Amino acid sequence: MNTTAIEFATHPRSLSVIIPLYQEEDNVAPLLARVHEGLASYADPWELILVDDGSRDGTTQRLKQEMTRYGQHVRVIRFRRNFGQTAAMQAGFDAARGQVIATLDGDLQNDPADLPRMIDELFARDLDLLQGWRQRRQDALIIRKIPSRIANRLIGKVTGVRLHDYGCSLKVYRAEVIREIRLYGEMHRFIPVWIAGVTAPQRIGETVVTHRARQFGQSKYGISRTFRVLLDLLAAFFFLRFGARPGHFFGMIGIGFGVIGSLMMAHLLVVKFGLGEDIGQRPLLFISILLLITAAQLMTTGVLAELLARTFFASTDRTHHCIAWQSDADQAGWHVEKDNAHS
Template structure:
């Protein structure tokens, strides 16, 4: 690569039972990246397809060359796992992900790369502004989910569900994707970099012409459950005791206040409180508070064990200034002053010399 060329690029595409889209997809990627001024590779992950998709992918790889790589999973693990497998195998400085159903246009990738470099971003996600999907089953639930996710996570973008994204490899490889968390990648990336380094750009969107969609209205309910997990991990991953402890303290305060009120009625007014529903509610609140507080302590122990055993840090360094090998010394000499003071002293010394 020359100095004027673009960063190396890995295009990651997960596919599941998309045999009719294999050949058109590979051809469209080559057409879209024909003028890309840099090295690139196409990495297709077959997620346990049963319709002959892997065989079709191997055929395309033999036809186009070794830069078309196929990663075949042993069974169907889901889109998130397939995307993570592709990211792990990617070798480029930048990683682009998109769906294999040809609804995303690979021709948008070079323009997105230019925008990411120009704006100095770590993640650039596509916005399907003119989306070619069903209004009731796809568009309306997606809009509601995007607003809800943005409000809870603090990363406000218009289209969380668009798979067409460009990442810096050094950033996305710090993020591990589990379950069905590919929908919340911008939120996970925001745990590593500030939201200001996450951007969005309008991309084209095409209607599906072959194969069947793997999504349905039931996805809405799974998104809500996953969103709760995202909210917890973004804010309390390193301090889960604060989450459970705050709930425990709130319940304990209410339960304690109720018991104090009932105790006053029993001691000073002589009322019978044993059969009152309020007494049962107060006891349940206190017991629940103890359980939440205990859970908080145990979760803190688990969190500390996780960070220590996996040698993971609670922070991520963006840039590091100073290198012992380059500078030659990492220590200040005894009596060494600040450079500004040293400059001032040298200037004073020079002036005294001239006056003399």
């Protein structure tokens, strides 16, 4: 860990460990102790990036104390308000300097001692992402386990990236791959899916990891998360298949409606002029008109979506304002390192 920034950034196995925290005051001290114990045998340089996602308890103060205690390899980023786990993880990715990046939760349920083995496995299997699999989860059956199993199977079926445990935050990435994607909303649940958009699915693997029951604090997730996962899954499917060409998605539906409406209208024209029947009060007339109008709206929406997509890809990244600290050997305590982090 006594390496320069340049040496750290260029070392092939330099490690950045990113841990987002929100309202985890009691977990901070044991978490840092466990991370240092777990990485004590790691022979290569590493850093620890702790992202405080706008906690309102004593998490921030505990982080400052522990950062000063452990030294310069411990870095803290604090959001001015709560932006969510996805934004916290993206801020950590932006701040990370290692060639290998690992993420885990701040609730002590993931075991940092798994990291050295996972990093060795990442390189041995030549993967871009190694996903943790909590084979023996220490969570409530109804609130956490059952919804998670349903979500994992549904995600794998819809996206084609089949993993046992999408929800496990314990992951190890190659830095150059994870930096090719930008996380926003609640995309952290689908990181393997997004990575599959920039690398081959065969380069995404999983391995069994240790999972412990929560000792301090309360879980931030409940049964309601299942419904959000369904909405996020729909968004993930859309962006993966049509993110760069949304006009095709709306256009195909619009063309389908337009063809059906046109066939209905052609049938009515034959009935009107060929058979001489009155079609003014027929429900089929109103349905065909509705389909044609809907088709026109969908086609127009597709054009607007194409314009928005091109604007999005050409635009600069959004920034969440936050404060970051890093232990400084030349100053007492800590100092402000930078004023913002991208997410």
